[in-house]
Amino acid sequence: MIYADNAATTRMSDAAVKTLTSLLSDTYGNPSSLYEFGQKAKEVLEQARRDVADAIGAQPNEIIFTSGGSEADNQAILSAAKMGEGRGKKHIISTAFEHHAVLHTLNKLKKEGFEITLLDVHENGLVTARQVEEAIREDTCLVTIMYANNEIGTIQPIREIGEVCRKHNVTFHTDAVQAVGHIRVNVVDDNIDMLSASGHKFHGPKGVGFLYVKKGIRIFNLIEGGAQEKGRRAGTENVPGIASMATALKESVGNLDGYKAKLLPIRDRIIKGISEIPHSALNGDAVSRVPSNINFCFEGIEGESLLLLLDDKGIAASSGSACTSGSLDPSHVLLAIGRVHDVAHGSLRLSIGEDITEEDADYIVKSVKEVVEYLRGFSPVWRDLVNGKKDFIL
Amino acid sequence: MALYSEKVMDHFRNPRNVGVIEDADGVGEVGNAKCGDIMKMYLKIDDDIITDVKFETFGCGSAIASSSMATELIKGKPVSEARQLTNKAVAEALDGLPDYKMHCSVLAQEAIESALKDYESKKDQK
Numbered sequence: 001m002i003y004a005d006n007a008a009t010t011r012m013s014d015a016a017v018k019t020l021t022s023l024l025s026d027t028y029g030n031p032s033s034l035y036e037f038g039q040k041a042k043e044v045l046e047q048a049r050r051d052v053a054d055a056i057g058a059q060p061n062e063i064i065f066t067s068g069g070s071e072a073d074n075q076a077i078l079s080a081a082k083m084g085e086g087r088g089k090k091h092i093i094s095t096a097f098e099h100h101a102v103l104h105t106l107n108k109l110k111k112e113g114f115e116i117t118l119l120d121v122h123e124n125g126l127v128t129a130r131q132v133e134e135a136i137r138e139d140t141c142l143v144t145i146m147y148a149n150n151e152i153g154t155i156q157p158i159r160e161i162g163e164v165c166r167k168h169n170v171t172f173h174t175d176a177v178q179a180v181g182h183i184r185v186n187v188v189d190d191n192i193d194m195l196s197a198s199g200h201k202f203h204g205p206k207g208v209g210f211l212y213v214k215k216g217i218r219i220f221n222l223i224e225g226g227a228q229e230k231g232r233r234a235g236t237e238n239v240p241g242i243a244s245m246a247t248a249l250k251e252s253v254g255n256l257d258g259y260k261a262k263l264l265p266i267r268d269r270i271i272k273g274i275s276e277i278p279h280s281a282l283n284g285d286a287v288s289r290v291p292s293n294i295n296f297c298f299e300g301i302e303g304e305s306l307l308l309l310l311d312d313k314g315i316a317a318s319s320g321s322a323c324t325s326g327s328l329d330p331s332h333v334l335l336a337i338g339r340v341h342d343v344a345h346g347s348l349r350l351s352i353g354e355d356i357t358e359e360d361a362d363y364i365v366k367s368v369k370e371v372v373e374y375l376r377g378f379s380p381v382w383r384d385l386v387n388g389k390k391d392f393i394l
Numbered sequence: 395m396a397l398y399s400e401k402v403m404d405h406f407r408n409p410r411n412v413g414v415i416e417d418a419d420g421v422g423e424v425g426n427a428k429c430g431d432i433m434k435m436y437l438k439i440d441d442d443i444i445t446d447v448k449f450e451t452f453g454c455g456s457a458i459a460s461s462s463m464a465t466e467l468i469k470g471k472p473v474s475e476a477r478q479l480t481n482k483a484v485a486e487a488l489d490g491l492p493d494y495k496m497h498c499s500v501l502a503q504e505a506i507e508s509a510l511k512d513y514e515s516k517k518d519q520k
Contacts, residue, residue, distance in 0.1 A: 027405075060504070087510075300452065301452065302430055302452055302454055304455055305406070305452075305455050308406065308455045309407075312407065321430060341429075342427035378409070378449075378451065380433075381432055382452070
């Protein structure tokens with residue numbers, strides 16, 4: 001079995017599992033309690049905060065633990081909007097291919113009277129700092145742009161965008177769920193005001209993530225209750241989950257160079273191999289791309305059947321096809337980079353992990369070739385393309 | 395719990411009656427690539443009996459399985475009986491489809507209806 005869906009979730013690292021399980025049984029105190037049991041948990045929690053902060057170049061008091069990336073995105077955006085509204089600024093800049101945790105939150109704000117500018121991400125899946133600068137207005141209260149895209153893996157010029165935001169005194173948030181633990185992220189160097197991340201994307205547990213908020217940026221809590229996280233996120237802290245996430249992050253960030261050295265050649269080997277399939281195309285820039293991501297469109301076939309047949313061959317992957325999402329529209333990310341519906345339905349995302357071998361890579365390429373050819377063999381769309389009744393798009 | 399029933403997976407993995415009938419008496423194509431599903435049915439009809447049927451499908455697992463099952467259900471049957479085929483019968487024969495995939499069985503029914511309509515109109519011309 002080859003697990004090639006690490007952008008969906010990752011296997012927990014052995015060290016993260018060990019941290020989690022030992023804390024579950026041994027350190028069950030409530031960190032808000034003053035007796036030893038509680039204070040022990042509090043120590044674990046604060047050590048995790050220091051480790052997480054270190055991993056992204058932040059200060060410990062700038063980290064708020066959340067239930068994951070979606071909550072962090074919601075809190076960051078809604079807070080910046082509330083602050084903006086108070087000063088009569090109701091314009092937000094983002095991109096068309098953000099994660100739904102961002103896009104749906106922006107839609108909600110739109111209904112409340114905010115104006116949202118979604119920047120074009122071009123055919124290569126990259127936005128430029130210049131676009132951001134041109135879109136900034138007097139009433140812009142927030143720029144929120146993802147660090148790396150979850151479907152096509154393209155890495156945005158975050159540092160330059162952050163610079164532009166600083167220059168114009170606009171708060172800058174980045175959804176870095178697919179970047180943290182995969183590429184080097186430093187909130188100071190990258191001029192980031194707020195950043196969201198999620199534990200299970202870098203071999204930590206599910207249901208835990210964090211929001212970085214630069215000192216001096218106001219943040220409002222989404223959940224009312226106790227005074228945990230300095231009143232910015234109520235609810236008894238998930239101490240074992242948080243500490244386990246910190247273990248995983250420390251490990252991942254400590255191994256970024258090795259990770260890149262291992263994955264880049266394998267990623268490019270797979271890209272090269274799959275590119276040999278006629279009428280296929282890589283989605284997203286080939287260079288400014290996380291080391292784990294491979295995403296293709298194939299003309300004349302549909303993605304779900306491709307995934308099911310790959311599953312039969314022992315390969316777990318994902319697709320932006322409508323059929324895998326339960327809606328009629330294919331991936332908004334693929335549409336945003338200009339893929340038409342017909343082609344976007346036939347997409348495949350492989351997100352490889354460090355356990356992959358060259359043999360696995362070659363097996364993936366061989367399997368994808370076989371399955372695409374097989375499905376095209378009885379596709380009426382492919383027949384029309386081959387017979388010249390329709391024009392090839394790719 | 396898998397996404398699809400064993401029957402669906404069987405018809406998806408080993409689709410029956412895949413292909414083209416060059417001298418078909420009726421051909422029907424429904425759906426569109428924009429929505430992600432296209433089915434094409436070819437019928438060979440002698441004395442009002444469907445003697446052969448083939449299909450081509452661009453679509454998801456349940457679309458391929460629905461096409462395959464629909465062809466099995468009408469093969470060797472009189473035209474009058476094939477006309478009665480409902481999407482429900484296709485879905486039931488597959489031991490059910492997830493709710494949001496029921497449209498695949500509808501498409502299979504419509505593809506057969508369309509092919510039968512083509513057959514009728516060709517017959518009228520003769």
